[in-house]
Amino acid sequence: MDKLMIVSGNANPQLAKDICVELKIKLGEVLVGRFSEGEIRIKVSDNVRGKDVFVIQPTCPPVNENLMELLILIDALKRASAHRITAVIPYYGYARQDRKDQPRVPITAKLVANLLTIAGADRILTMDLHAGQIQGFFDIPLDHLFAINVFVDYISKLKLDNLVVVSPDVGGIKTARAYAKRLSAGLAIVDKRRISPEKSEVMHILGEVNGRDALIVDDLTATGSSLIEAAAVIKKAGAKNIYAAVTHGILSGNAIENVQNSEIKKLLITDTIPLDGSKKASRISVLSVASLLADAIKRIHNEESVSSLFDMLA
Secondary structure, rough: OOEEEEEEEOOOOHHHHHHHHOOOOOEEEEEEEOOOOOOEEEEEEOOOOOOOOEEOOOOOOHHHHHHHHHHHHHHHHHHOOOOOEEEEEEOOOOOOOOOOOOOOOOOOOHHHHHHHHHHHHEEEEEEHHHHHHHHHHHOOEEEOOOOOHHHHHHHHHHHOOOOOEOOOHHHHHHHHHHHHHHHOOOOOOOOEEEOOOOOOEEEEEOOOOOOOEEEEEEEOOOOOOOHHHHHHHHHOOOOOOEEEEEEEEOOOOOOHHHOOOOOOEEEEEEEOOOOOOOOHHHHHHHEOOOOHHHHHHHHHHHOOOOOHOOOOOO
């Protein structure tokens, strides 16, 4: 383990520290600041020559700042002769534009993949991608982890009555089915029509929710509108207590206030994105994925199989 090094930008330093605690190593020293005109200034203080370096940096808000920090940090490590650089991106931003579904729009998920590769990343470690096909955008190895077991362990302890797992849209059926299988629960799907990138309209509910506790599962929530609308509809259909498990809690705008005033009894998110202290609310609980990421990092460093960690949706 003497060749293993963990460094972090400003996106989520606490997660990096928690991973280092799990691995029983010290966090590498890196200066990540700004020049007077706002350009990002980076200096790696520790010797990284010949080291296996893992950069912990989700591309969460502010997305552009954190992405540029990651790219510049990778470049600094490459020029400092690091043996291998793995970009650990718990939350992969710019992932919602993953295909050309309208005229004259970009495919930003592919663009970011190209930027990371050209910057000098040798490997990517990420979690709960918005679309699985993004893995194919990379020409370097990518390990894709899932937070499902972290959520399942928590939900199992609640001993919910006659549980049904709800997918908030048709695209999330595979994930919802995996949760239902592990929790021995029923399955329901909310059929919705998207009006805009930030707003959707619920049309139908496929499955039985009347008289049952419900768990809505999704990969991310920004404004929270989809979750809140889904919760309102299944509550109207007779569901009892409604929980939500979302890996990446972006929670932008008035999302916190909206969740507090919704039918959702508890929103579970992970620490892939740091929750601002001012945004903490009684209905939101944060579960840590530091142990899962640390295990993956250790396996990658030791050239061991990671498949037992990311093959979660079978």
